[in-house]
Amino acid sequence: MNVLSDNFAMFREGFVGTVELTALSALLALVLGTLVAAFRVSPVPALRIFGTAWVTLLRNTPLVLLFLAVTLGLPALGLKGWDSFWLAVMALGCYTSAFICEAIRSGINTVPVGQAEAARSIGMTFSQTLGQIVLPQAARTAIPPIGSLLIALAKNTAIASGFNVTELGSVQKTLNAASGYNIYVIFLWIAICYIIITFTISGIFRLLENRLAVAR
Amino acid sequence: MSGSVLYDVPGPRARARNRLYGALATVALVALIGFVLYRLDDTGQFQAGLWDDYEYAETQQRIVDGLLTTLKVFAIAAALSLALGALLATARLSDHKPVRWAATVVVEFFRAMPLLIMIFLLYAAVFTADPMWALVIGLVLYNGSVQAEIFRSGINAVPKGQSEAAYAIGLRKTQVMASVLVPQAVRSMLPSIISQLVVTLKDTSLGFIILYEELLFVGRAFAQQTPPVNGVYAFIPMVIVFGSIYILLCLALSSLATWVERRTQRSRKGAPPAMPADDPALTGDGVHG
Numbered sequence: 001m002n003v004l005s006d007n008f009a010m011f012r013e014g015f016v017g018t019v020e021l022t023a024l025s026a027l028l029a030l031v032l033g034t035l036v037a038a039f040r041v042s043p044v045p046a047l048r049i050f051g052t053a054w055v056t057l058l059r060n061t062p063l064v065l066l067f068l069a070v071t072l073g074l075p076a077l078g079l080k081g082w083d084s085f086w087l088a089v090m091a092l093g094c095y096t097s098a099f100i101c102e103a104i105r106s107g108i109n110t111v112p113v114g115q116a117e118a119a120r121s122i123g124m125t126f127s128q129t130l131g132q133i134v135l136p137q138a139a140r141t142a143i144p145p146i147g148s149l150l151i152a153l154a155k156n157t158a159i160a161s162g163f164n165v166t167e168l169g170s171v172q173k174t175l176n177a178a179s180g181y182n183i184y185v186i187f188l189w190i191a192i193c194y195i196i197i198t199f200t201i202s203g204i205f206r207l208l209e210n211r212l213a214v215a216r
Numbered sequence: 217m218s219g220s221v222l223y224d225v226p227g228p229r230a231r232a233r234n235r236l237y238g239a240l241a242t243v244a245l246v247a248l249i250g251f252v253l254y255r256l257d258d259t260g261q262f263q264a265g266l267w268d269d270y271e272y273a274e275t276q277q278r279i280v281d282g283l284l285t286t287l288k289v290f291a292i293a294a295a296l297s298l299a300l301g302a303l304l305a306t307a308r309l310s311d312h313k314p315v316r317w318a319a320t321v322v323v324e325f326f327r328a329m330p331l332l333i334m335i336f337l338l339y340a341a342v343f344t345a346d347p348m349w350a351l352v353i354g355l356v357l358y359n360g361s362v363q364a365e366i367f368r369s370g371i372n373a374v375p376k377g378q379s380e381a382a383y384a385i386g387l388r389k390t391q392v393m394a395s396v397l398v399p400q401a402v403r404s405m406l407p408s409i410i411s412q413l414v415v416t417l418k419d420t421s422l423g424f425i426i427l428y429e430e431l432l433f434v435g436r437a438f439a440q441q442t443p444p445v446n447g448v449y450a451f452i453p454m455v456i457v458f459g460s461i462y463i464l465l466c467l468a469l470s471s472l473a474t475w476v477e478r479r480t481q482r483s484r485k486g487a488p489p490a491m492p493a494d495d496p497a498l499t500g501d502g503v504h505g
Binding site for chain 1: 221222223226230234237239241242245251252255256259261328329330331332333336337340341414418419420421422424425432436451452455458459462466467
């Protein structure tokens with residue numbers, strides 16, 4: 001009869017799966033993205049080249065292909081104990097980190113040159129200048145694009161349903177296959193779940209934006 | 217601010233230190249790549265038996281067929297999404313409130329839905345026998361909505377004086393659009409449009425999940441058919457070969473976007489139209505489903 005009340009446990013599991021997948025891969029993407037952005041502006045050419053290669057390669061790889069490479073490649077590299085959930089976190093986190101890196105880098109570019117010059121003139125090193133002066137100011141302009149990247153990440157988690165991870169996409173697939181329910185109604189509930197998640201993310205980022213805003 | 221503002225011009229000690237860090241980073245990277253290659257070799261991924269198949273003309277033909285299928289889906293989806301984008305953008309810029317409102321709802325809804333969820337719906341409800349159209353229509357609905365936003369913000373970014381001048385000499389709205397606003401807007405939006413087309417091309421690989429015979433699916437079918445050599449299946453060679461094809465395709469299209477961007481910047485007279493920096497549709501990265 002009613003898809004949601006009949007399969008509430010399944011929906012809850014799928015919802016929690018999507019939220020966990022989104023949160024963990026967002027964390028990985030933010031850490032990796034900041035690190036690679038620091039590499040890309042660092043004084044060491046080898047790190048700059050690595051950063052550029054990382055971003056160029058990942059931005060031009062379809063996410064499905066990355067999922068395939070991670071789920072097939074990492075076990076062959078010796079990570080045999082990992083289940084499909086953590087492999088999905090790896091794939092989503094690495095993929096999104098390339099975009100986060102670019103968002104942070106363009107944030108760095110909007111910080112007035114005088115800030116870094118002043119930091120250098122009082123004797124700060126590269127890591128002090130970047131970590132204490134430039135990145136905190138860059139965060140302000142980087143936050144809105146990072147918010148939309150994380151919303152895109154939440155939507156991309158659906159791809160994990162093709163790789164044995166329980167989340168909303170796989171719930172939809174299972175229920176579509178089970179006869180007796182209206183497929184559009186299933187879609188409606190799944191859509192509402194995703195809208196809850198994306199609205200929460202954009203709410204959090206609007207809050208962050210307001211808190212970090214300064215009157216200039 | 218360029219990177220070099222973040223650090224002083226290195227003196228002799230800083231140069232030595234940077235060289236040391238560079239050497240350490242290089243060693244670490246080479247060691248990592250070496251480890252990956254060693255592990256792949258150690259687990260038997262480079263055995264000749266797994267790679268022989270790629271030498272046969274029949275195999276190469278199948279790869280080409282898969283590639284053509286992917287390109288066919290991409291071409292149809294790209295053309296239709298540009299058409300849908302133009303239609304929706306026109307509707308959103310309409311003078312009639314109901315039309316504007318309806319187009320806004322459509323655009324916002326399809327942008328908010330994960331593409332794969334749309335494809336699952338279309339595959340289960342409408343195109344049960346034909347995964348290709350489920351994939352194509354899904355791509356068109358999503359990318360069309362994103363393209364509509366790109367078109368709309370491109371047209372809004374043309375300085376207001378242009379349309380005011382056109383109205384002042386008595387042109388109708390259609391004429392103002394077609395002969396004044398669109399030609400100027402296309403220039404500034406072309407890089408964003410092409411970036412979104414790269415996203416469309418990447419997303420054709422979602423067909424893999426609904427078992428449509430595009431490039432990645434051909435690859436997997438292929439790896440499953442190849443008999444295992446010493447207990448090793450041909451999946452990783454497949455990922456290496458088919459992954460390179462995909463990455464090269466996307467890189468080619470992205471570098472076209474970069475080239476167009478540089479070209480339009482060079483030929484543009486006066487200041488470029490201001491673009492809202494926080495609109496993800498315009499940051500040049502494309503928006504991913």
